Amino acid sequence: MAKAKSNEPRIDAGEILGGIRDWVSIESPSTDAAAVNRMADRVEGDLRAIGAQVTRTPGRDGYGDMVRARSPWGGDGPGILVVSHLDTVHPIGTLAEQPFRREGDQVFGPGIYDMKGGAYLAYYAYRHLVRRGARTPLPITFLYVPEEEVGSPTSRAAIEAEARRNKYVLVTEPARDGGKIVTARKGAGEFTIRTRGRPSHAGLRHQDGRSAIREMAHQIIAVESLTDYDRGITTNAGMIGGGTGRNVVPRDCVAEIDLRCPDPGTMAEMVERILGLQAVDADVELAVSGGESRPPYVKDEGIAALFEHARTLAAEVDFALEDVPITGGCSDGNFTAAMGVPTLDGLGVDGAGAHSDHEHLYHSSLEPRARLLLRLFETLD
Numbered sequence: 001m002a003k004a005k006s007n008e009p010r011i012d013a014g015e016i017l018g019g020i021r022d023w024v025s026i027e028s029p030s031t032d033a034a035a036v037n038r039m040a041d042r043v044e045g046d047l048r049a050i051g052a053q054v055t056r057t058p059g060r061d062g063y064g065d066m067v068r069a070r071s072p073w074g075g076d077g078p079g080i081l082v083v084s085h086l087d088t089v090h091p092i093g094t095l096a097e098q099p100f101r102r103e104g105d106q107v108f109g110p111g112i113y114d115m116k117g118g119a120y121l122a123y124y125a126y127r128h129l130v131r132r133g134a135r136t137p138l139p140i141t142f143l144y145v146p147e148e149e150v151g152s153p154t155s156r157a158a159i160e161a162e163a164r165r166n167k168y169v170l171v172t173e174p175a176r177d178g179g180k181i182v183t184a185r186k187g188a189g190e191f192t193i194r195t196r197g198r199p200s201h202a203g204l205r206h207q208d209g210r211s212a213i214r215e216m217a218h219q220i221i222a223v224e225s226l227t228d229y230d231r232g233i234t235t236n237a238g239m240i241g242g243g244t245g246r247n248v249v250p251r252d253c254v255a256e257i258d259l260r261c262p263d264p265g266t267m268a269e270m271v272e273r274i275l276g277l278q279a280v281d282a283d284v285e286l287a288v289s290g291g292e293s294r295p296p297y298v299k300d301e302g303i304a305a306l307f308e309h310a311r312t313l314a315a316e317v318d319f320a321l322e323d324v325p326i327t328g329g330c331s332d333g334n335f336t337a338a339m340g341v342p343t344l345d346g347l348g349v350d351g352a353g354a355h356s357d358h359e360h361l362y363h364s365s366l367e368p369r370a371r372l373l374l375r376l377f378e379t380l381d
């Protein structure tokens with residue numbers, strides 16, 4: 001590798017961390033549009049400052065704005081789409097309780113790992129190009145989504161439209177298990193099950209009642225029995241509510257169900273089975289609604305080839321890049337990969353503790369992963 005001239009900008013972990021600190025200092029919980037928009041202001045300003053062409057789409061349904069930025073080179077042609085999210089799961093005030101701090105290689109802060117760190121890393125790699133006056137073979141588009149942590153309900157269409165116009169998608173979600181990236185994610189489904197029975201006095205007229213909770217118990221066992229680890233299928237009744245009093249046979253019950261499946265065929269089969277649930281007690285009404293919320297992200301040929309390319313680049317910057325087998329967690333990468341656009345995910349910072357009070361990144365991951373993103377920008381064509 002050619003030695004950098006002393007006056008040339010360098011990729012510098014301290015400089016990257018300073019930028020991440022600034023982004024982490026703007027708290028941006030998904031459901032607080034004003035807060036997410038303060039983060040959007042910051043990202044927009046940082047991108048404008050380095051000459052990117054920025055457009056901002058006003059938020060709707062109570063969510064913040066979306067920021068899109070495009071390299072000034074490459075015209076309208078298809079290129080590289082980088083998808084990041086502005087929001088975190090942490091409510092305002094978390095930063096005061098868990099301030100930004102470094103302990104050895106670990107750097108703590110709300111949302112630092114998922115994914116302010118990764119979002120900044122991609123910005124920094126792009127800024128490095130611009131500072132050097134360099135161009136890339138393909139134009140680069142950045143999309144900063146305001147509500148990924150709640151499933152991207154208002155930005156999904158824009159993510160898919162943007163992916164359709166590009167050749168590759170790079171997602172800056174956190175790395176896994178020692179720096180591994182993501183080339184496959186399970187798809188997700190969301191369902192609501194409602195049961196309606198007949199209320200009655202539990203002491204006086206027990207025999208007249210038809211319990212909605214008892215029926216729901218049957219349904220939950222039925223749904224959770226669909227879990228099959230060998231096939232990569234999981235179901236979870238994550239929330240339940242029902243009844244009005246200990247001495248009342250309950251009329252109503254509602255449960256919220258989460259489904260994860262590794263591929264489209266399994267997803268279709270499981271959606272059909274859950275929507276087709278039948279009441280055990282003929283006197284109780286059963287209603288099931290819902291369906292797929294994120295399609296499965298399957299490692300197809302295009303993704304495998306893109307991963308091999310990234311692995312070669314990583315070896316050049318001196319680290320061994322691996323991918324995790326398949327993860328049950330979803331991201332915006334599910335949308336783009338399911339469209340057949342080669343997508344690499346988990347390109348953000350390495351660390352641990354996503355969504356927790358001990359969320360942190362590894363300082364040692366900043367420089368090599370910024371270099372990997374830079375090399376992907378420079379070599380994809």
Ligand SMILES: [Zn+2]
Nearest residue numbers: 085114115173
């Ligand atoms: Zn994330």
